[in-house]
Amino acid sequence: MSEFSNSAESRENLIPDIALNNGVRVPQLGFGVFQVPPEETQRVVEDALEAGYRHIDTAAAYRNEAGVGAAIAASGVPREELFVTTKLRNGEQGQALSAFHNSLRALGLDYVDLYLIHWPVPSQGLFVKAWQAMEKLYANNQARAIGISNFLSPHVDTLLEHAEVVPALNQIELHPTYQQRDLAAKCSSLGIAVEAYSPLGQGTDLDAATVRERATSHGATPAQIILAWHLAQGTVVIPKSANSARMRENLAATSIQLTQAEMESITALESGARIGSDPAVAAFTQM
Ligand code: A2P
Numbered sequence: 327m328s329e330f331s332n333s334a335e336s337r338e339n340l341i342p343d344i345a346l347n348n349g350v351r352v353p354q355l356g357f358g359v360f361q362v363p364p365e366e367t368q369r370v371v372e373d374a375l376e377a378g379y380r381h382i383d384t385a386a387a388y389r390n391e392a393g394v395g396a397a398i399a400a401s402g403v404p405r406e407e408l409f410v411t412t413k414l415r416n417g418e419q420g421q422a423l424s425a426f427h428n429s430l431r432a433l434g435l436d437y438v439d440l441y442l443i444h445w446p447v448p449s450q451g452l453f454v455k456a457w458q459a460m461e462k463l464y465a466n467n468q469a470r471a472i473g474i475s476n477f478l479s480p481h482v483d484t485l486l487e488h489a490e491v492v493p494a495l496n497q498i499e500l501h502p503t504y505q506q507r508d509l510a511a512k513c514s515s516l517g518i519a520v521e522a523y524s525p526l527g528q529g530t531d532l533d534a535a536t537v538r539e540r541a542t543s544h545g546a547t548p549a550q551i552i553l554a555w556h557l558a559q560g561t562v563v564i565p566k567s568a569n570s571a572r573m574r575e576n577l578a579a580t581s582i583q584l585t586q587a588e589m590e591s592i593t594a595l596e597s598g599a600r601i602g603s604d605p606a607v608a609a610f611t612q613m
Pocket of ligand 1: 524527564572
């Protein structure tokens with residue numbers, strides 16, 4: 327029996343999961359490793375697995391897949407208890423199959439749970455070609471689900487014109503001050519799950535007075551209030567923290583229920599200002 331399997335039952339109760347459009351279930355609260363330095367990744371992901379996370383989100387472009395894989399191997403957590411996402415690097419959209427196999431090798435896995443196109447990079451004109459390769463990986467069960475990231479409405483439309491498989495999920499920048507509500511609603515109506523990256527606004531949304539007030543009244547922390555707001559909307563979230571106390575704090579957001587008025591007060595924080603790059607023009611092919 328693995329070191330961590332004793333707590334599997336309580337963890338299942340703790341982290342809700344949602345069904346993707348192909349029936350595959352994803353733990354709604356996962357752990358993101360964007361900006362985790364490669365040399366720290368194994369330690370950070372081992373801490374996350376020990377805290378109870380079972381959904382890990384990485385990307386070839388983060389250059390830390392090997393650390394994720396090392397942590398998974400060291401943890402002893404059975405593979406089938408894990409949900410692992412990685413992403414196709416922009417510069418490899420024309421070679422998605424070989425890029426995928428390089429990711430698998432770095433992760434030390436023989437399949438991933440979710441494989442995403444990291445950015446549309448419309449100027450390259452390659453995301454449809456990449457998707458068609460990913461459909462093959464899906465058909466071969468090397469990726470249990472395939473999806474997209476940073477796809478804006480026109481990119482979703484173009485993809486769907488050519489796709490046989492509807493993406494399972496779109497991972498986008500989404501937090502109280504930047505919600506992309508129209509895009510999220512469109513994805514939901516198409517059966518494409520919405521996943522929030524930078525769900526805490528990379529930490530900047532934690533200082534909003536409304537969030538702090540809600541935290542005080544719930545005896546919770548600002549991060550827990552924002553994560554509870556995401557979870558209540560059915561959004562998949564992947565907060566990042568290098569600190570194991572904050573990893574646990576973020577997991578405990580699953581026990582917080584916000585009232586309708588509290589939900590609305592956080593939704594009212596929309597400012598229209600993104601933190602990350604604009605997917606309409608972002609074209610960094612080194613990623
Ligand atoms: P740290 O790694 O030092 O915990 P996002 O997931 O939106 O990108 O936000 C990540 C940022 O928010 C990181 O700087 C992280 O810092 C910080 N963070 C994550 N969880 C918490 C928390 N519970 N309280 C305060 N800051 C947090």
